[in-house]
Amino acid sequence: MPPLAAHLRGERMTLTLLLDLDDTLLDSNMDDFIPVYFHALGKAMAKHVSPEKMLKYLMVGTNAMIAHDSPDETLENLFNRNFYPNLGVERDVLNLEIAQFYDEIFPTLAYLTKPRPEAVDLVEWAFAQGYRVAVSTNPLFPQKAVYHRLRWAGLAPEKYPFEVISSFESFHFSKPNPAYMAEVLGRMGWSDGPVLVVGDDDELDMLAAQGLGLPMFWITDDDAVLPEGRAAVAGRGSIGDLRLWLESIDQKTLIPRYQAxxxxxxxxxxxxxxxxxxxxxxxxxxxxxxxxxxxxxxxxxxxxxxxxxxxxxxxxxxxxxxxxxxxxxxxxxxxxxxxxxxxxxxxxxxxxxxxxxxxxxxxxxxxxxxxxxxxxxxxxxxxxxxxxxxxxxxxxxxxxxxxxxxxxxxxxxx
Structure with missing residues (x-):
């Protein structure tokens, strides 16, 4: 192995934050959001394909992405293979409708969410500290949908220099697969410094983080109970609690353990x-x-x-x-x-x-x-x-x- 470059040998141990989006940075109950989102998409495409048929194969494609466990193709390619051929409509025709949906109709769903000002404060503070920050949202949505939701959160990607924002166009794995978190770190150059996953979901976020050996700050209420069999989390509280918690700990305790x-x-x-x-x-x-x-x-x-x-x-x-x-x-x-x-x-x-x-x-x-x-x-x-x-x-x-x-x-x- 050739010698590492000097800038690698002297690399400062900078914290990497992997921030979930929904119900972490943005108040967006997905149980309420997803049905309205799917209904709106079905209505937008109704002149080409029935909403029932569209929804059926939308779920087929989504389930294929969730089950995917290989670096051989992106989630977008996998979704497309399981979605478009089953609809009986030329893909180019549907693509025009879908593009218009995400440009014009999807933004109107913002009313189903609420920004968390304390999340914006946290992100701005993290950048001021020189931390490396990624938006590690489950990459089952196209980039346009992810970017809209970040804007609803007050964290427009045009303003904040997130190193990675995961979406289905370029990602190969999804939560709770630990390979998803590994892919996020890989896209960031996989620093050997401390890493913290911040998320609310005790399955999607927690299993992905713990399976890779990453510490996690659990966005949850004080009385929430860890599911049986889960390892202890590094910290817990609201997104507004995270800054004080980070300031109170030795960040060397956030060095990942990749031995499992x-x-x-x-x-x-x-x-x-x-x-x-x-x-x-x-x-x-x-x-x-x-x-x-x-x-x-x-x-x-x-x-x-x-x-x-x-x-x-x-x-x-x-x-x-x-x-x-x-x-x-x-x-x-x-x-x-x-x-x-x-x-x-x-x-x-x-x-x-x-x-x-x-x-x-x-x-x-x-x-x-x-x-x-x-x-x-x-x-x-x-x-x-x-x-x-x-x-x-x-x-x-x-x-x-x-x-x-x-x-x-x-x-x-x-």
């Missing part, structure tokens, strides 16, 4: 999804940009990830499963960059090949039993090791290189 099996698998799923999003519009010549002559470019890092996935990660999993207490060699994969001419390879092809290789690894992870995770081996450097620990190293390797790619990307994109 669920966190390892979520990382493995989210890294290729995040890389696809970050690098989707990268100019061809930018793939070869490097912050320093001795440091790798993006194409070299992605090529490294591809070959490590093919020739190290997956074979090691197979070795653990096939042999009793196998010896695991310490491969020097850094030399491959020069030997294999990574700098001259095609970046988009390397990324596609990495994702294809990772899909094979994910298939292997999906089939692991509890006993498989604990299968033992002997590592040339680390000594006695089990498969779970080996996979933890794989996940950390992913995060390190994602940070490198993100820092290069941030330096060369507007």
């Amino acid at each position: 099996q669920s966190a390892i698998v979520a990382t493995a799923k989210a890294i290729p999804a995040a890389l696809k999003s970050i690098l989707s519009a990268l100019p061809a010549d930018a793939w070869r940009d490097s912050p320093h002559p001795e440091e790798w470019s993006i194409v070299e890092i992605v090529s490294h990830l591809r070959d490590v996935e093919r020739e190290v990660n997956l074979p090691r999993i197979q070795t653990f499963l096939a042999e009793e207490n196998p010896f695991i060699t310490a491969d020097d994969t850094d030399v491959w960059a020069a030997e294999r001419g990574y700098a001259e390879q095609d970046g988009e092809t390397a990324l596609r090949d990495f994702i294809a290789a990772r899909m094979e690894t994910l298939s292997a992870l999906k089939n692991l039993t509890g006993e498989d995770w604990q299968r033992s081996g002997r590592h040339a450097i680390f000594g006695p090791i089990n498969l779970e620990e080996q996979l933890g190293f794989m996940a950390e390797h992913d995060r390190v290189h994602l940070r490198q790619i993100y820092e290069i990307w941030r330096g060369i994109t507007p």
Whole structure:
């Protein structure tokens, strides 16, 4: 692995806030909002398709997004495949109606919500502290709908520099999948500093956060009881309580713990999804940009990830499963960059090949039993090791290189 850039080695431990939207930043009871929203959408499309048919396949598409558990396609693509072909109307015709709905009719639903001024105060204070802030709303809505709801909350995306605002166009996972939170962090370059998830839902927000090993501030009443089996939350209270709580704690206690099996698998799923999003519009010549002559470019890092996935990660999993207490060699994969001419390879092809290789690894992870995770081996450097620990190293390797790619990307994109 090449040395990290100086700005990475000296990175300040800045808090990352992942803020839910509905009933966290915006008072919007979704049990009331969703029926009115669906009724309005059905009415807007009624001249092309019956509201009953539209609603049926809207739910089919939505349920497909909720169940999706792979980095192979965005939620938007998945929804479209399950929605449009079943309606019997040309997609271009429906798209015109849907675009008009979100531009003209959806904004009129603001009356179903109420802004929380204390949420605006919290966000403005967080930015003043230099915190990194994302809106980690469940990405089952199109971007236009999310942006409208942020404006209703008094947090217009045109005004506030949120690093990520999740929507179905570019996300691959949804809550409560821990891979969703991993994808948000991946899109932000996955800093190794403290992270706090802020949300109200004891299933969607809490399971996603705890499955990845992220601390959570639960937006709830004082008398709310944690569901059975949930881990303790880091803090609880109203959105207005959050600032004082953050000022009262040592933020080192908010350093995530990514060691659990669920966190390892979520990382493995989210890294290729995040890389696809970050690098989707990268100019061809930018793939070869490097912050320093001795440091790798993006194409070299992605090529490294591809070959490590093919020739190290997956074979090691197979070795653990096939042999009793196998010896695991310490491969020097850094030399491959020069030997294999990574700098001259095609970046988009390397990324596609990495994702294809990772899909094979994910298939292997999906089939692991509890006993498989604990299968033992002997590592040339680390000594006695089990498969779970080996996979933890794989996940950390992913995060390190994602940070490198993100820092290069941030330096060369507007």
